[in-house]
Amino acid sequence: MTHGFATAPVTHGPELGELPLHSKRRLVLWTFCAALGGWLFGYDTGVVSGAMLFIRRDFHLNSFMQGAVVSVLLLSAAVTAPLAGRVADRIGRRKALLLVAAIFVVGLVVAAVAPDVGTLLAARFILGFGVGGASALVPVYLSEMAPTKVRGTMVSTNQLMVTIGLLSSYIVDLLLSGSANWRGMFAFGLVGAVLMLAGMAVAPETPAWLERHGQDGPARSVIARYTPPDQVDSVIRGYGGAREEKGAALSIKEMFTSPAVRPALLIGLALAALQQFCGINTIMYYAPTIMQKTGLNASNALIYSIIIGAINLVVTLIAMRLTDTAGRRRLLIVSLSLMMLATVPMGLAFTALSGTASSVTALLSTLGYIMAFAVGLGPVFWLLNSEIYPPRARAEAASLATMVNWLSNFVVSQAFLPLSNALGQGPTFWVFGVICVLALAYVIARVPETKNRTFQQIDAEIRGMRHQDTRAGQRA
Structure with missing residues (x-):
């Protein structure tokens, strides 16, 4: 199977290095303001x-x-x-992210002043609204704002900010642990929430959303703020006829039955589940215990978390650049291959080895x-989840895949301890390795380069893959 367009010229939009300084600053500012949602995503999941x-x-x-x-x-x-996508399609990406920022402010304030566990549970429930909305919508906003040649870097800024948020939460936890000030730990997140609220108040709506809703003038005006005048028409054409798809939002049933949406949606849902079922969050959770087993001097588990968070941050910085040079598909293949290989000695450490x-x-x-x-x-999952869907279904399909990702996260987290008790810790890591192999096979067979x-x-490529499968089935 080929993954086409290898020779297709890309004439739609500049590289970041080609832009005037003021245009670069605008893109960086808008990216930062939206990606603060990623920082809050990481901070609020890690601080607890x-x-x-x-x-x-x-x-x-x-x-x-x-x-x-x-x-x-x-x-x-x-x-x-999934609700976030419907809201963003109705009121716009920018206004939806403003709402997300406001939810974070409310949730963090309630958590910081909670007088009892019931109020704290309510605060965490509210923060979940913010985290779910941010994880679904920030990549979509960045994807629709980005010049094509730097879309990978811009969208990956969200994942970078998630890792910075996680690392920030570990550092704040450590700094405030001496005074046992858990209220201050939650309150520190208000810095990011208020900055996001202020930033998205002045950031523009995405031109892709404006174009689809018939607002050609405003769409061109936004594009012209970071694109040379002679390339504005090319960028508009690159949205793929979003205007022609104008109409009512698709229901979940319609997305699964629509020939235009279903192939991309199935890819997004599969990657969403596989990302979690490969075991990353359980291994991240168990990492401090593994590190403690090595006999390192540090006694505080928070220090182990900071080490892991710092490594995660450095490698994510490397990945940001590679998404627009090596490509998304190649990174997925390399990533899953190395993850699979890592689970082999990980399992042996708990089954066949002992001591040092x-x-x-x-x-x-x-x-x-x-x-x-x-x-x-x-x-790369979050990047692909923001760019593979047709305009009419982009926000809602991305949100549906995000829901599957969160549900998979919950299922794997709950199943890890019972599974490790039943099979042993070593064989459990090998189960994750087998899932990595299945995920690798799926990526090779189904995921296109973007x-x-x-x-x-x-x-066009995703639809072409579907037609190839249809013709193959007919020949069989």
Whole structure:
């Protein structure tokens, strides 16, 4: 199977280096303001790990209630993600992100002043609305704002900000742990929420949304703020006839039955589930325990989290550049191959090795797995999920895949301990390795390359893959 357009000229929009300084500054500012949603996503999912050390003492929480405080955000995010797309299609991406920022402000304020565990649960539920909305909409906003040649870098900024948010939460937790100030841990997130609220108030609507809703003048005006005048028409054409798709939003049933949407949606849903079922969040959760097994001097688990967060951040920075040079598909193949290989010694460390050999093998294989994820499957899923869908269904389809991602996260997190108790820790990591192999096979067979391609070209290739499958089935 070919993944076409290898020789198609790309004449739609400049590279970042070709832009005047003032245009670069605008794109950087808009990217930063929207990507603060990614920072809040990372911060609010990570901060609770350190805060829980003191929350459980102040509110006298048993293990069930501790789990509830953590997991209620995951469930709320999963519920919110598909709704976010419908809201963004109705009122626009910018206004939807303004609403997300406001939700973060409310949730963080309530969490910081919570007098009891019931109020804290409500705050975490509210924050889940923000996390679900941000995870679904920030990549879509950045994808629709970005010049095609730097779309990978711009959209991957969201994943970079997620990792910075996680690392920030670990550092804030560590700094405030001496005073047991868990309220301050939550309150610090208000810095990002307020900045996002202010930034999105002045950021523009995406030209793709404006074009689809018949606002050609405003769409051209936004494009002209970061594109040379002679390339504006080319950029408009690159949206792939979004105007022709104007109409009522598609229902979930219609997205699954529409020949124009279903092929891309199935790819998005499959990658959303596979990203989580490869085991990244359980391995991230277990990493401090593995590190402690190596006999490192640090005694505080928060320090281990900071080490992991820093490595994740550095590799994500590398991945940002590679998405627009090496390509999305190649990064996925390399990432999944390395993740699969890392699970082999990871399992051996708990089954066949002992002593120092076991500790060092566990540490190195865990770090290798996390780096492999961060260079490919981590950022590339979110990038593809923002660019493979037709304009009419982009926000809603991306949101549906985001919901599947959050639900898969919840399922894997809940299943990890029972599975490791039943099979043993080593064989459980090998199960993740088998899933990596299945994911690799799926990527090779079904996922197209989207580097340097307009939305129109991406849509044409995915539809072409469907027609090839149809003809093959008829010949069989």
